[in-house]
Amino acid sequence: MTAQSDPLEADRALKARHRAMWALGDYPAVAAEIIPDLGAILVEACGVGRGDRVLDVAAGSGNAAIPAALAGASVVAGDLTPELLEVGRAAAARRGAVIEWREADAEALPYADGEFDTVMSCVGVMFAPHHQAGAGEIVRVCRPGGTIGLLNWTPEGFIGQMFATMKPFAPPPPPGAQPPPLWGSEGHVRALLGDAVTDVVARRRTVTIDRFAHPGAFVDYFKANYGPTVAVYRALAGDPGRVAELDHALTELARGHLQGEEKAVMEWEYLLLTARKRD
Template sequence: MSTPLDLKALKARQQAAWASGDYAVIGTTLQLVGERLAEACDLRWDEKVLDVAAGNGNATLAAARRGCQVRSTDYVAELLKRGEERAQAERLKVVFEVADVEALPYADGAYDAVISTFGVMFAPDQAQAARELARVCRPGGRIGLANWTPQGFIGQLFKTLGGHVPPPAGALPPSRWGDEEQLRSLFADSIGALNASRQQFNFRYRSAAHFIEVFRTWYGPVHKAFASLDSEAASALERDLTQLINDNNVAGPSSLVVPSEYLEAVITRR
């Protein structure tokens, strides 16, 4: 008989992974996604917006730039500090607060919009995270999400990592959030309407080696994966990642541009 998945232990591992390196180095390059999501959600001046699993604040800043009253949350305090530095530099008023997306400390229906870019998808208890997003969003409000798809480049990158450092038995892949039908299942009766479209984000680096160097140094999950392997196994992972990256490079041999598909979804709360 299989042992039940220990979600608490998995969350602790993930929290340690995201706190390692410095996600902000990669996160700031993804700002365009936050801006697109803010427009897709049609955010309005003075609306109350909650950014969950906000990282270093891409969606947070996009909402604040549109005059919203924004609360930016994550369970990694170090990432929120990076977001706060960015908000201060732009003189944007944002409240930053450590909070777990699976247990949000806010009242039912407290927000006009609840948003997340490449954040909530990594919650260990996916069903509970979806319930919390729906709970704190008012009826008629919007839940805006940007999630990597299973078949896209980052979805394949995580699949490659999992081939070298297997996730705990029973853990659901984060890329489920990048599948429209899975989103419909997760949010179920909370959905009044769901509009989803596939978008592309282009990663731009000098080469596959440069991409791996940056992600190995700064991106928590890749950083932790390499750190857990001996030199031979790490070399094998590097070879597989190099192959994946080069197979997806559309820039030719002199540079690196890798399109990565993600699902942009806006759920109108029933």
């Protein structure tokens, strides 16, 4: 059996590529500078409080895990990319947040069934390639009656459109991998969670982004800092013409979303969904 025909070896190779992609650029800067409030929004929606046992899936550098810990919860933050966990440890220490950091694959969580009162993910699990596997693990490790909370970019929103814009320029995804922004579709997430949950509440919201004064500033920032964007540009490095095409496509996308005359802002749409695991 070749490595290509061995499903386990193929999955390990895929996860290694994902790990390397998120180590590119500076995702902790994106989380801290561009979307610093999203984690706290998710924590509040989940009703996290003192003494709760909380798991942050695909936690990155702790955008949601840190506010959960500061709310008094006992928090475990797991992520596939150790470089992000290291940044998270330092950030948590600076803020006095006590968190257990652990390298973990969202599709094969190293935790017991029903171990957590709340299982949440803030624009994290959406990037695991096999959606049903990720959703199944989130449900499995949540206790009966516990809370599941998910915050993900919608397909129709700016980040969803950014991924659609980059897709023709990126290497083809491996068989079975699903587009991340599908996690921002209420129907898709409801189907993933199925009858394992009840009391589903789904809301589309936007976060105001005022970091970028003009479209080129957005493109330059994401080319330097956002792992998926960095990876696409690296794949095009030997083709200046295609690089220029992607520059233009992303610039036009940003131009269509920037609003305001005195201060340029964008509204990025996300889906905030909470549910209770069925008893």
